[in-house]
Amino acid sequence: xxxxxxxxxxxxxxxxxxxxxxxxxxxxxxxxxxxxxxxxxxxxxxxxxxxxxxxxxxxxxxxxxxxxxxxxxxxxxxxxxxxxxxxxxxxxxxxxxxxxxxxxxxxxxxxxxxxxxxxxxxxxxxxxxxxxxxxxxxxxxxxxxxxxxxxxxxxxxxxxxxxxxxxxxxxxxxxxxxxxxxxxxxxxxxxxxxxxxxxxxxxxxxxxxxxxxxxxxxxxxxxxxxxxxxxxxxxxxxxxxxxxxxxxxxxxxxxxxxxxxxxxxxxxxxxxxxxxxxxxxxxxxxxxxxxxxxxxxxxxxxxxxxxxxxxxxxxxxxxxxxxxxxxxxxxxxxxxxxxxxxxxxxxxxxxxxxxxxxxxxxxxxxxxxxxxxxxxxxxxxxxxxxxxxxxxxxxxxxxxxxxxxxxxxxxxxxxxxxxxxxxxxxxxxx
Ligand code: B12
Ligand code: SF4
Numbered sequence: 001x002x003x004x005x006x007x008x009x010x011x012x013x014x015x016x017x018x019x020x021x022x023x024x025x026x027x028x029x030x031x032x033x034x035x036x037x038x039x040x041x042x043x044x045x046x047x048x049x050x051x052x053x054x055x056x057x058x059x060x061x062x063x064x065x066x067x068x069x070x071x072x073x074x075x076x077x078x079x080x081x082x083x084x085x086x087x088x089x090x091x092x093x094x095x096x097x098x099x100x101x102x103x104x105x106x107x108x109x110x111x112x113x114x115x116x117x118x119x120x121x122x123x124x125x126x127x128x129x130x131x132x133x134x135x136x137x138x139x140x141x142x143x144x145x146x147x148x149x150x151x152x153x154x155x156x157x158x159x160x161x162x163x164x165x166x167x168x169x170x171x172x173x174x175x176x177x178x179x180x181x182x183x184x185x186x187x188x189x190x191x192x193x194x195x196x197x198x199x200x201x202x203x204x205x206x207x208x209x210x211x212x213x214x215x216x217x218x219x220x221x222x223x224x225x226x227x228x229x230x231x232x233x234x235x236x237x238x239x240x241x242x243x244x245x246x247x248x249x250x251x252x253x254x255x256x257x258x259x260x261x262x263x264x265x266x267x268x269x270x271x272x273x274x275x276x277x278x279x280x281x282x283x284x285x286x287x288x289x290x291x292x293x294x295x296x297x298x299x300x301x302x303x304x305x306x307x308x309x310x311x312x313x314x315x316x317x318x319x320x321x322x323x324x325x326x327x328x329x330x331x332x333x334x335x336x337x338x339x340x341x342x343x344x345x346x347x348x349x350x351x352x353x354x355x356x357x358x359x360x361x362x363x364x365x366x367x368x369x370x371x372x373x374x375x376x377x378x379x380x381x382x383x384x385x386x387x388x389x390x391x392x393x394x395x396x397x398x399x400x401x402x403x404x405x406x407x408x409x410x411x412x413x414x415x416x417x418x419x420x421x422x423x424x425x426x427x428x429x430x
Contacts, residue, residue, distance in 0.1 A: 002033075002036075002037045002038035002039050002125075003038050003039070003061045003062060003125045003126075003128060004038075004039045004040075004059070004060045004061045004062070005030075005033055005038055005039065005040040005041070005060060005061065005062040005063075005064060005121075005125060006040075006041050006043050006057065006058055006060035006062070006063050006064070006082075007026045007029055007030050007040060007041070007042050007043065007063075007064040007066070008026075008043045008045060008057070008063060008064065008065050008066070008078060008082070009022075009023045009026055009042070009043070009044040009045055009046055009066055010045060010046075010065060010066060010067070010068075010071045010074050010075045010078050011045050011046045011047065011048055011071070011074060012046065012068065012070060012071050012074070012377075013047075014070070014374075014377055014380045014381070015377065015379065015380055015381060016379075016380070016381040016382075016418060017047075017163060018046040018047055019044070019046040019047040019161060019162055019163060020162060020163055020164040021162045021164040021171070021172060021173055021223075022042065022044060022154065022156075022157045022162060022172075023042075023044070023066055024152060024173055024175060024225070025066060025094075025095065025117065026042050026064075026066055027042060027152035027153065027154070027156065027157070028117075028118065028149065028152050029064065029094075029117050029118060029121055030042045030153070030156050031149075031150050031151070031152050031153040031156070032118045032121075032122065032149065032150060033121065033122060033125060034153065035150045036122055038122075038125055040156075041058065041060075041156060042156045042157055043056060043057060043058065044157060044161075045078060050077065050081075053078060053081045054081055054084065054085065057078075057081060057082050057085050058085075059085060059086050060082075060085075060086060060089055061086070061088075061089055061090065061128070062089060062090045062092060062124075062125060062128065063079070063082040063086075063089050063090070063091050063092065064092045064093075064094060064117075064121065065078060065079055065091070065092070065093045065094070065095075065109070066094060066095040067093055067094070067095040067096065067097040067098045067105075068095065068096060068097055068376075069096070069097045069100075069188075069352055069353060069373050069376040070373060070374055070375075070376045070377045070386075071097075072097045072098075072373045072374075073373060073374050074374075075093065076108050079091050079093075079108060079109065090110045090111060090124075090128060091108075091109045091110045091111070092109060092110065092111040092112070092113060092121065092124065093105050093108075093109040093111075093112050093113070094112070094113040094114075094117045094120075094121070096188050096189075096352075096354065097353060097373070098112050098113075098114070099113075099114045099115055099354065100188065100352070100353035100354030100358075101353050101354075102114050102137045103137075106136055106137070110136065111124055111134070111136050111137070111138060112136065112137050112138070113138050113139075114137060114138070114139040115139060115140075115142060116140075116142045116143055116178065118143055118149065119140040119141075119143065120138035120139065120140040121138075123138060123140065124138055142178065142179070142197065142199070143178070143199070144197075144199065145199075146176075146177070146178060146199050146200070146201040146205070147201055147202050147205040151208070151209050151212055152209075154172065154213075154216075154217050159172075159217065159219075164223065165221070166221040166222065166223055166249060166250065166251050166273070166274065167221050167249045167251075167273050167274070168221075169220070169221040169249070170219055170221065171219065171221040171222060171223055172213055172217065172219045172222060172223070173222070173223045173224070173225050174206065174209050174210065174213070174222055174223070174224055174225070175224070175225045175226055176200065176201045176205075176206040176224060176226050176229065176239075177198065177199060177200045177201065177226045177227070177228055177229070177231070178198070178199050179197060179198035179199055179227075179228075180198065180227040180228055181198055181228070182291070182292075182293050183291055184280075184290055184291050184292055184293075185289070185290050185291050185321075185355065185356055185357065186280075186290055186318060186321060186349055186350070186351075186352075186355060186357070187355065188352035188353070188354050188355055189227060198228065198231075200231075200232065200235060203235055203238040203239045203241075203242055204242065206239060207239070207242040207243060207246070210222060210243065210246060210248055211246065214246065214248060220247075220248050220249065221248070221249045221250065222248060222249070222250040222251075223250065223251050223252070224250055224251070224252040224253070225253070226252065226253065227253065228255060229252045229253060229254075229255075230252075230254055230255050230258055230259065230263050230267075231255065231258060233262070233263070236263065236266050236267075237266060239266075239270060240266040240267075240269055240270040243270035243271055244269055244270050244271070246271070247271065248271045249271050249272075249273050250270075250271050250272055250273070251272065251273060251274035251275065251276070252267065252272055252274075252275060252276075253275070253276050253277070253278070254267075254275045254276065254277050254302060254306065255277075255293075255294070255302075256277050256279065256294040256298045256299045256301075256302040256303075257293045257294035257295070257298045257302075259298070259301065259302035259305055259306070260305060261305045261308065261309065263305070264302075264305040264306045264308070264309035264311060265309050267309065267311065268309040268310050268311055272311060273311065273312060274311060274312040274313075274314065275306050275311045275312070275313055275314070276313075276314040276315075276316060277299065277302060277303065277306075277313070277314070277315055277316070277341075278292075278316045279299050279315040279316060279317055279335075279336075280292055280316065280317060280318045280321075281317065281318065281321070281324075281328065281331070281332050282296050282299070282328075282331040282332035282333070282334060282335025282336060283296070283327075283328035283331040283332060284296055284331075285323065285328060286321060286323060286324060286328045286331075286332075289321060289322070289323045290318070290321050296331070296335050299335060299339065300335070300338065300339055303315070303339040303340075303341055304339070307341075312342045312343070312420075313341040313342050313343070314341060314342065314343040314344065314345070314417055314420075315336060315339075315341040315343070315344045315345075315414075316344070316345050316347075317332060317336070317344060317345065317346040317347070317406065318346075318347060318348070318349050319332075319346055319347070319348055319349065319399060319402050319403045319406060320348050320349045320387075320394055320398075320399040320402060320403070321349040322349075322357070322364040322365050322366060322391050322394065324349075324394065324402065325393070326402070329402045329405060329406060332406060333405070333406055333409045333410065336406075336410055336414060337409070337410070337413065340413060340414060341414060342414065342415060342420070343414065343415045343416070343417040343420045344410055344414050344415075344416065344417065345379060345416070345417045345418075346385075346403055346406050346407060346410075347378035347379055347385045348378070348385045348386060348387050348388075348399050348400075348403060349389075349399075350376055350378055350386060350388055350389075351364075351366065351369060351388070351389055352376060357389075361389075364391070365391040365392060365393075366389050366390070366391055367390055367391055367392060368389060368390040368395075369388065369389050370386075370388035370389065375387075375388050376388055383407065383416060383418065385403065387399050387400060
């Protein structure tokens with residue numbers, strides 16, 4: 001009999017809807033452990049209240065917790081409850097927050113997994129109870145061959161309890177690559193170790209998952225979460241060839257600097273209906289400070305191509321990265337009014353653990369940093385965002401005024417994404 005593992009998704013009640021879809025990372029992990037003969041379950045506590053946790057957390061030998069920065073404190077509370085359910089169980093934390101701050105997490109958890117978790121968690125589970133104790137911080141190299149991973153098993157969750165929609169129908173997510181070759185200064189995707197090497201699943205592997213979701217789960221409207229889905233044109237052509245006959249609908253993220261009419265036509269022909277660009281700013285200066293790989297001109301061209309191919313376009317914007325001024329805010333407004341995407345979200349810059357501004361605030365002129373991690377939410381309900389730092393020029397009030405200005409200028413012509421229900425369900429997180 002294998003080890004019993006319960007992987008726990010922690011609630012995030014501040015967002016408009018924290019139960020859009022099952023956590024992909026945890027699903028990958030649970031499926032992988034089951035594949036290797038262990039008894040892993042996924043316990044999704046999103047949209048639940050504290051009084052129910054003791055009933056919802058099953059007895060297990062190992063409890064694993066997913067951590068965003070904003071949910072870290074809640075993860076500690078859930079961990080206390082799990083400890084009560086089985087005081088002898090091993091408590092393991094993984095995900096973006098503890099990957100950035102593993103040593104701090106060791107005061108609360110028995111083990112911390114840094115970066116991608118499949119190999120580390122299996123190693124840990126198989127070492128428990130053996131003579132050689134596993135290290136308390138585990139950091140295995142990222143999975144080299146993504147096609148070797150078993151497809152996430154959605155039978156581990158109650159699909160009817162999730163609310164993500166794409167083009168008006170229930171939707172699930174897929175991911176066909178891991179890693180990103182860029183190093184945008186604000187991006188906390190970095191510390192997952194993924195930028196050591198970008199890895200792609202084969203087009204055939206991705207389409208096998210799409211067919212599985214359509215035929216086994218009855219879900220034909222999908223969301224592709226890759227950071228760099230459009231990175232390789234030959235791969236995209238092959239995905240298009242394989243997806244086209246399936247008549248699926250999907251949404252994905254685009255890369256403005258690698259966009260062309262061929263890219264957006266291929267996406268549209270293969271069933272893509274909605275594309276999101278991480279535009280961040282309309283100011284060349286701000287894009288350079290953030291180390292974004294694109295220019296305002298590339299954003300202009302990309303949005304034009306996507307619209308010409310018939311895609312609904314969403315722009316993600318960041319306000320208040322150090323260096324932002326009213327002039328750069330104006331440039332963002334002007335670029336957006338000129339390109340006129342269909343939807344947008346504007347969040348305040350947030351120095352997440354694992355990013356240079358968090359670890360070297362002085363290099364970015366940051367003079368104050370909020371130590372309450374629960375404030376580190378980019379998108380909450382009711383169009384709200386968090387303000388967690390100050391420089392000599394910027395503080396929460398100024399950031400809020402800048403963000404309000406963008407919202408006021410764009411709202412008459414461009415829809416706030418939370419109100420674009422056909423694609424995001426009742427989401428406002430993305
Ligand atoms: C897709 C995505 C989402 C989707 C999630 C879809 C899904 N079905 O899972 C949605 C839109 C819901 C989402 C929401 C948010 N997201 Co998000 N999201 C991403 C994105 C782009 C990809 C994540 C992904 O699916 N990766 C693929 C899976 C396979 O990998 P993974 O999730 O990282 O899991 C692996 C490891 O982390 C590890 N692991 C994870 N959990 C555990 C637990 C244990 C026990 C172990 C051992 C290992 C382990 O093993 C997994 C398998 O290898 C990342 C950026 C990135 N490239 O990482 C941002 C990212 C994770 N999100 C981020 C944020 C901030 C958020 C929000 C808080 C935004 C907000 N509203 O303010 C919300 C969370 C609110 C909520 N709970 O609803 C930040 C996290 C930063 C941080 N330190 O907290 C990231 C890094 C982006 C960024 N801004 O830099 N997100
Ligand atoms: S391109 Fe996107 S995923 Fe890659 S580092 Fe920049 S923000 Fe992060």
